[in-house]
Amino acid sequence: MKLRTFGRHWKEGIKNLARNGWMSFASVSAVTVTLLLVGVFVALLLNLNEVGSQIEDDVEVRVFIDLTAKEQQQEALKQKIQGVPKVSSVTFQSKEEGLKQLIKSLGDEGKAFSSLEKENPLNDVFIVKTANPQDTIEVAKEVKNFKSVEKVEYAKDTVERLFKVMNVSRNVGLGLIIGLLFTAMFLIANTIKITIVARKREIEIMKLVGATNWFIRWPFLIEGVLIGVLGAVIPISLLVFGYDYIYTEITTRYPTLFIDLLPVYPFVLQLAGLLVLIGMIIGVWGSFTSMRKFLRV
Amino acid sequence: MIEMKDVWKTYPNGVKAVNGIDIKIDKGEFVYIVGPSGAGKSTFIKMIYREERPTKGQIVVNGTDLSKLKERQVPRLRRHIGIVFQDFKLLPKLSVYENIAFALEVIEESKPNIRKRVMEALDLVSLKNKARFLPDELSGGEQQRVSIARAIVNNPDVLITDEPTGNLDPETAWGIMDLLEEINNKGTTVLMATHNKEIVNTIKKRVIAIESGMIARDEIRGEYGYEA
Numbered sequence A: 001m002k003l004r005t006f007g008r009h010w011k012e013g014i015k016n017l018a019r020n021g022w023m024s025f026a027s028v029s030a031v032t033v034t035l036l037l038v039g040v041f042v043a044l045l046l047n048l049n050e051v052g053s054q055i056e057d058d059v060e061v062r063v064f065i066d067l068t069a070k071e072q073q074q075e076a077l078k079q080k081i082q083g084v085p086k087v088s089s090v091t092f093q094s095k096e097e098g099l100k101q102l103i104k105s106l107g108d109e110g111k112a113f114s115s116l117e118k119e120n121p122l123n124d125v126f127i128v129k130t131a132n133p134q135d136t137i138e139v140a141k142e143v144k145n146f147k148s149v150e151k152v153e154y155a156k157d158t159v160e161r162l163f164k165v166m167n168v169s170r171n172v173g174l175g176l177i178i179g180l181l182f183t184a185m186f187l188i189a190n191t192i193k194i195t196i197v198a199r200k201r202e203i204e205i206m207k208l209v210g211a212t213n214w215f216i217r218w219p220f221l222i223e224g225v226l227i228g229v230l231g232a233v234i235p236i237s238l239l240v241f242g243y244d245y246i247y248t249e250i251t252t253r254y255p256t257l258f259i260d261l262l263p264v265y266p267f268v269l270q271l272a273g274l275l276v277l278i279g280m281i282i283g284v285w286g287s288f289t290s291m292r293k294f295l296r297v
Numbered sequence B: 001m002i003e004m005k006d007v008w009k010t011y012p013n014g015v016k017a018v019n020g021i022d023i024k025i026d027k028g029e030f031v032y033i034v035g036p037s038g039a040g041k042s043t044f045i046k047m048i049y050r051e052e053r054p055t056k057g058q059i060v061v062n063g064t065d066l067s068k069l070k071e072r073q074v075p076r077l078r079r080h081i082g083i084v085f086q087d088f089k090l091l092p093k094l095s096v097y098e099n100i101a102f103a104l105e106v107i108e109e110s111k112p113n114i115r116k117r118v119m120e121a122l123d124l125v126s127l128k129n130k131a132r133f134l135p136d137e138l139s140g141g142e143q144q145r146v147s148i149a150r151a152i153v154n155n156p157d158v159l160i161t162d163e164p165t166g167n168l169d170p171e172t173a174w175g176i177m178d179l180l181e182e183i184n185n186k187g188t189t190v191l192m193a194t195h196n197k198e199i200v201n202t203i204k205k206r207v208i209a210i211e212s213g214m215i216a217r218d219e220i221r222g223e224y225g226y227e228a
């Protein structure tokens, strides 16, 4: 395409946008609302994922070894646990180590337990990790019945609830996002259809004097892209400042929180890029769907 | 220049508009297409610039077999064909100059080239002094001259006109005929579908008469042959 022609297409696209002002405004607003929600959802989902994977890393099954078990039996048990499918590692933690950790994790109050060092009431423990954290439930159930096992412990409720919440919110969020995207696309398609109907005669003449389909398409594509990009401006500004604000609030107010949110940069920049891209795609898509039948002259 | 071999056209609604036409039109000819309303004249013409495609048969324009033409090659075909309509098809918000220049802009001609060619075309149709007028400010005959100027501004090999005088009073119609003859004299092939008996009988040219989608007559210096 010649540079001159490219300039012309932009002028025409902007003219189209200005000519049906209210419809353009409605489409831009629809994109704005959509992208705002998409942005919030994406930010939530990604952070949920991040937190989830941090917690997942901590998910483990603690296998309490029977106090009467001899070293040989312990070794046999270890072999057996390692033989269970989906188990990725089995680590031995002696009762002395266990007590040390407990005292340490309790800080000052833990010192009171120091006296127990002689009469350690704890068990020796196998710490079992699975390749996929969701498998801990299954593995725990199986290991429970092995010989020399006194009991197994795992964060049953936490794990199960966490996965349920994550799956549900992921699905609901995705469903909503897809619905919203289609709505916005439909509105853009309608706006552009109005432009095209208004210029039907012009398009017919263009085709009759030998204009290519792409020559005719460009201004409408540009119109769609402009609607998409304009619609992304407000959501991006709100999300960049909003996320920065929330991140700062949470990290300064709850510095001891055991989870880490995604850092502001580069996250918000990636999010902004994503929103502009989505805006452009629904704009282009919208104009393509509304143009198809008008080019058949 | 234009050749049709056993061409048929049935519209999707079942109307058989063209039923087995064989025709050959040479470069530089001036041809009238006559026949009663609904005979298939417009359909015949539309197939030449590929607004309609034949159901069956072969059409060759300027050496190009239209059945082998891909959709994206149609613009190139049309750049060699000028088309004029009974209702002019001018853009009301553009001036006379802009309406003609439009045809060159959309095929990406350069600005200076556009200016030069539009002025030449305006000169040919004697409307140089009305270049800045809007179509509504012109008479019917003048509007038709603008649409002819737009059709010929990129020097097409053939000018196709569908009842170009249909909306004009007789006197104005003669003026348009003078213009079409002048364009023909410069070497452009001219095809004209018409109902105008007086013109056909006075300015003697080849006459192709179409009835019920078939060629009823084809005479070198023909007569209109119907009661107008």
Ligand SMILES: Nc1ncnc2c1ncn2[C@@H]1O[C@H](COP(=O)(O)OP(=O)(O)O)[C@@H](O)[C@H]1O
Residues within 6 Å of the ligand: B011, B012, B013, B015, B016, B017, B035, B036, B037, B038, B039, B040, B041, B042, B043, B044
């Ligand atoms: N797009 C169309 N769809 C269906 N039928 C059509 C269409 N265009 C023309 N026809 C029919 O085809 C026949 C020939 O029409 P047309 O070629 O316009 O004749 P003419 O120009 O000689 O009056 C008519 O019966 C007309 O109703």
Ligand SMILES: [Mg+2]
Residues within 6 Å of the ligand: B041, B042, B043, B162
């Ligand atoms: Mg007709």
